[in-house]
Each structure stands twice: as C-alpha cells, then as structure tokens.
Amino acid sequence: MSGWLAIAGLGPGDDALVTPEVTAALAEATDVVGYIPYVARVAPRDGLRLHPSDNRVELDRASLALRLAEEGRRVVVVSSGDPGVFAMASAVFEALEAGPPDWRALDVRVLPGITAMLAASARAGAPLGHDFCAINLSDNLKPWALIEKRLRLAVDADFAMAFYNPRSKARPEGFARVLEILRDACGADRPILFARAVSTPDEALRIVTLGEARPEMADMRTLVILGSSQTRVIARPGQPILYTPRFAGDGV
Numbered sequence: 307m308s309g310w311l312a313i314a315g316l317g318p319g320d321d322a323l324v325t326p327e328v329t330a331a332l333a334e335a336t337d338v339v340g341y342i343p344y345v346a347r348v349a350p351r352d353g354l355r356l357h358p359s360d361n362r363v364e365l366d367r368a369s370l371a372l373r374l375a376e377e378g379r380r381v382v383v384v385s386s387g388d389p390g391v392f393a394m395a396s397a398v399f400e401a402l403e404a405g406p407p408d409w410r411a412l413d414v415r416v417l418p419g420i421t422a423m424l425a426a427s428a429r430a431g432a433p434l435g436h437d438f439c440a441i442n443l444s445d446n447l448k449p450w451a452l453i454e455k456r457l458r459l460a461v462d463a464d465f466a467m468a469f470y471n472p473r474s475k476a477r478p479e480g481f482a483r484v485l486e487i488l489r490d491a492c493g494a495d496r497p498i499l500f501a502r503a504v505s506t507p508d509e510a511l512r513i514v515t516l517g518e519a520r521p522e523m524a525d526m527r528t529l530v531i532l533g534s535s536q537t538r539v540i541a542r543p544g545q546p547i548l549y550t551p552r553f554a555g556d557g558v
C-alpha cells in the first residue's frame with residue numbers, strides 16, 4: 307500500500323470547527339505526529355500510532371513524518387488552527403527540501419483549518435473586515451528588531467493586526483514593549499481585543515483600549531487583535547461588537 311502525508315489543521319479547539327476533510331484523513335491514518343497537546347486532541351483507536359513530541363523539535367518531527375510516509379504509512383501531522391500559519395506545514399517542506407530526493411515524489415497534502423485569528427475575529431465581530439496583517443510576536447525564530455520594524459511599518463500602513471504567540475513565561479517583557487510601541491504610535495484610544503482559548507471551555511474575550519491594555523491580559527493561549535484607525539466598537543448589552551468598516555478613504 308502506498309503511503310501519504312497529510313499536514314492538517316485541527317482548528318482553534320472545538321471539535322465542531324474541525325473540517326470534515328481533516329476528520330476523514332484522521333480516520334484513514336496509521337500514524338499521527340505532532341506537538342503533545344495537539345496529538346492529545348486525536349481520539350486513540352486500534353491501529354493508530356500516536357507520536358507526540360515536544361514543541362522545540364519541529365524539524366525532527368517533520369523528518370519522522372516523511373520517513374513514515376516513505377515506509378508506506380498513512381501519516382497525519384497535526385497543528386492547531388491552520389497548519390500553514392506559524393505551524394508545521396513550513397517545517398515539513400523545509401525538511402522535504404533538505405532531505406533525500408525521493409521525498410519529493412511522496413504524496414504530501416496540506417489540509418487547512420480555522421486559524422486562531424479568524425476564530426477570534428468571528429467571536430468579536432469583524433475586526434479583520436478591512437486590510438490586516440498577522441505577526442508572530444515570538445522571537446524564537448527571528449530577531450526582536452525585525453518584530454519591532456514590522457510593527458512600526460504595519461502601524462504606518464494602518465493595518466488591523468493579529469498577534470500570535472503574544473507572551474510567554476520565558477519572555478514576558480517583549481509584549482510589554484509591543485504595547486508601549488503601539489500606544490506611542492496609535493494613541494491610547496485605539497481598541498484592542500484579547501481573545502483567550504477561543505472555542506474551548508476556557509474561552510474569555512476582552513475588548514479594551516490601548517490605554518487600558520496590560521501585558522498580563524495576554525498569555526500563550528491568547529490571540530490579540532489591534533484595530534486600525536477605522537475600527538469601531540458598538541456598545542450593547544453584554545459583549546460589545548468590534549468591527550472594521552469595509553470602506554477606507556485615502557486620508558488615513
């Protein structure tokens with residue numbers, strides 16, 4: 307039997323947000339490879355081998371998946387959200403490009419998932435309804451200076467911004483610096499969304515202004531969205547609506 311490799315997104319947490327395509331791939335799989343908490347989201351069954359690994363070993367994990375597919379196994383590499391957004395799909399292609407030429411003939415597919423910024427945006431309203439960008443605030447894989455440069459340019463372009471990996475215990479000071487830069491550049495009134503553990507039982511949403519935002523409002527399970535200069539808050543009973551209008555003039 308010929309093997310294959312599917313790099314699949316499990317969505318933000320809720321089973322209802324896993325696509326039928328991903329569910330079908332998992333049902334046919336012989337092996338599931340991924341970071342420990344993501345593999346834990348896959349129901350065990352007879353004939354399915356689980357290969358959980360630590361977060362820092364992306365390339366080893368990618369090579370393992372490619373070797374298993376080469377041996378004829380049906381392998382699903384799992385990521386949270388979408389596998390192409392700050393996740394395993396790029397790691398698999400890096401390993402494939404650097405690996406033996408035979409790997410290029412393997413049946414490799416990427417199965418999309420609902421990425422955290424889209425799940426968070428949907429919960430809050432439509433903050434990403436006009437032009438936006440996504441920035442990973444972790445400096446594990448890039449220099450901090452590059453993060454600051456991109457932030458300043460994104461403010462200059464008046465994008466709404468989605469921030470992944472805003473803050474970890476290992477580098478708590480980075481996000482405080484990000485908030486300072488944004489407050490200086492955008493002013494204290496700009497709305498900012500902290501969306502934690504969206505679509506899980508721990509979900510918590512908070513819409514505040516940059517003046518009110520505190521670094522402790524984010525952790526590694528939080529997706530942060532900063533509005534553009536056009537983003538609006540509609541007050542109403544309960545959770546307000548955060549949205550960015552479709553139209554922007556040239557005066558921004």
Ligand code: SAH
Pocket residue numbers: 318319385386387388389390391392393420421422423426469470471472501502503504505506525526527528529530
């Ligand atoms: N591939 C994933 C992102 C991995 S980076 C995706 O497409 O969503 C991990 C970061 O994603 C976390 O630090 C957090 O910022 C965000 N994230 C993932 N799941 C989330 C959720 N359910 N709620 C809020 N943020 C989430």
